[in-house]
Amino acid sequence: MTYEESLTYLANLTKFGINLGLARIEKLLELMDHPERKFQTIHVAGTNGKGSTTAMLTSILRSSGIKTGMYTSPHLSAYTERMIVNGKEITPDEFGKAIAYTSRFMDKIVAQGLGHPTEFEVLTAAAFYYFAACGVEYAVIEVGLGGLLDSTNVIMPEIAVITNVTLDHTDKCGSTVREIAHHKAGIIKKNVPVITGAEGEALDVIKNISQKNAADCYVYREDFSAAFLEMEGECQKVMVAVGTESKAVPFLVNLLGGHQVDNCALAAMAAIILGKKERRIDTLAIEKGLRTVRWPGRFEIMPGRPTMIIDGAHNPDGIRALRENLDRFCDGKKIVFLLGILQDKDVKTMVTTLVRSQNKVVVVAPVSERAGKPEMVAREIKSEHVEVASSIEEGLERAKLLAGEENILCVAGSLYLIGAVRKIICS
Template sequence: MTYEQSLAYLENLSKFGINLGMSRIERLLELMQQPQRRFKSIHVTGTNGKGSTTAMLSAILTASGIKTGMYTSPHLVDYPERMIVNGQEITKDEFAQAIDYTSQFVEQMLAAGFEQPTEFEVITAAAFYYFAAVGVEYAVIEVGLGGLLDSTNVIVPEIAAITNVTLEHTDRCGSTIAEIAYHKAGIIKEGVPVVTAAKGEALDFIKRTAAEKNALVYSKDENFSSEFKGFNNGKQQVAFDAGVLGQFETDLNLIGCHQLENSAIAVTTALILGKNDNRITIKAIQQALTTVRWPGRFEIIAGEPVIVIDGAHNPDGARVLRQNLDQVFPGREITFALGILRDKDVSGIIRELIRPIDTVVTVQPLSYRAATPEEIAREIEAHHVEAASAIDSGIDRAKELAGPNGVVCVAGSLYLIGEARQIILNK
């Protein structure tokens, strides 16, 4: 396959949608000789922050001199963003080869009468094949959706990380915190340590599940903590305390109060691994956190006006984004370019994110699931609200309304910020 042919192949698979379950991925990987067993892994789930945590862990292992793979989803612009080794994306030719290789086993499945694997299952299997083929020692694997029935849950990791548990994907993972926690805790394996910042009912459920599987739980504020100390040259200064595992301060290149929690999970996970691997040191952790990047998550782009890009796509993420905006730009009015998917909690996102003094330009993310700009605008009560006909014109209008000394925030969906980021950086 060429890269274009691999994209067409995946596009054809996308019509099968999301179909949670383990039987198809287990059979596919069995035919592929279990590539996921040829490297060590760390498994990361959570309602918010799992991508940032995955990026930080991958950076820490890479800075430790360990050949490290990173698997995340969705991509912002191109599929190769999902498969990274030592900070470098898979090439388009390598991506096509991995999809082509995997497709041969999909055909074997279908010929034997098995159900068609989904797009995400094929990409996941291809990622495992690629990581095994290039000889990574560790791979940090981000869950796609939930955990228990997610395609990535075929791995038996060294450590499982559960960032937090709030309501999301209620149509697939349940309508209560307990039901969501059931799916997140589904990545816990027998004897595998768990690091989490979950709280309340969700933490109780995670602890019970871990106890049933003889797994130690490291809980934020019980076993580890992080504290904001100030800003230094555009980075956060953070103090970490993981008890007997270690205490230190460092600069963190990812901005926002939510990254204090995410980085604490990444640091604690790395320190646990470091107990049995002397390559993983505090110096390597500091080096990684000072330089780590995670595009599109409270990403600040300097200019006139300043632009913030953030993929907040649920009420909890919107609440954290608002806290970050108020902390980093205190007293400033914010002009939003806002686009949300119709199947998300549109009113909840707006309630947490938008203030009466704000200005909002609504746009439509690049997804068949997107709410129209007019639908979103009708939900908003703010100083000024208008709908834009396209993402680029919507961003231009938001910049115009903000003025050169203002702040523009592009938010609401990961399907929006990839396109928006390209538009902003290419102007």
């Protein structure tokens, strides 16, 4: 397949929707001679922060001299962003070849009565195939949805990381925090260390499942901690402490926001635990990895005027962290929002948390079949100035005019929105 043909092929798979379960992916990988077993892995789940934590861990491994793959979802602008080896995206040609190879096995799986693999299952298998073909030593794998029945949950990782657990994807993972925590904790394997930032009843679930699996569980704010110290250039300095007797270590983190302090702690702790087995990982590698990590679209400050911040916050907890960061970093400047939110999200809570009455807002539809209608989103916003645009391009221009030269334009609400905006800006 060419890259364009692979995109058409994947688009045709969306008709199979989200169909949680491991039977199809397990059979697919068996037919592909188990590429997922040809490298070591770290598995990252959680409601918020799993992408940033995945990026941090990947950067730390690379800084240790380890050939490293990274699998994330969704992408911002192109599918090639989802499969990265040593900091380089898979090329369009390689992507087409990986999807073409994976597609060869579809008929056999359907013939066995398992149903047709979904788009995400095909992408996951293709990523494992690509990483194996590239000879990666480690791959950091981000969960797509939940954990227990997610397509990525076919690996036997060296470390399992569960960033946090809040209400999200309630239609797939349960309507309570405990039910969702059960899905996230599904990535826990026997004798595999667990690092988590979960709290409350979600933490109780994770600790219980860890104990049943004889898996050591390291808990943020109990076994390790982190605190923001100061800004140093474009990085924030974070102090990470492990245990009660170990000396705290300062790290510069190339991602902004209070939530990144937490993610930094999780990534550093996972690296410290893994470093007991993998001697190439040391304090210097952790320091370099955190200082050089890049993760576009997460409180990312774009060049030019007005100052534009794009952030992938797409659920209430993510929005809450974004609002805290805006209050912290924007020095009282006026903020204009360009918002686009999916219809299956808690729109009312999100906009109520993010938007103040004095903020001006432009609402658009994200590039997704699940996009919420801008008019419906706008009705939930209690602001003196709310308007709806018919396209992202139009909305971006309107929001820029409202922000002027001196104020701040913040784009948020959906990864599908910020991906489209980032593509416009960077093209």
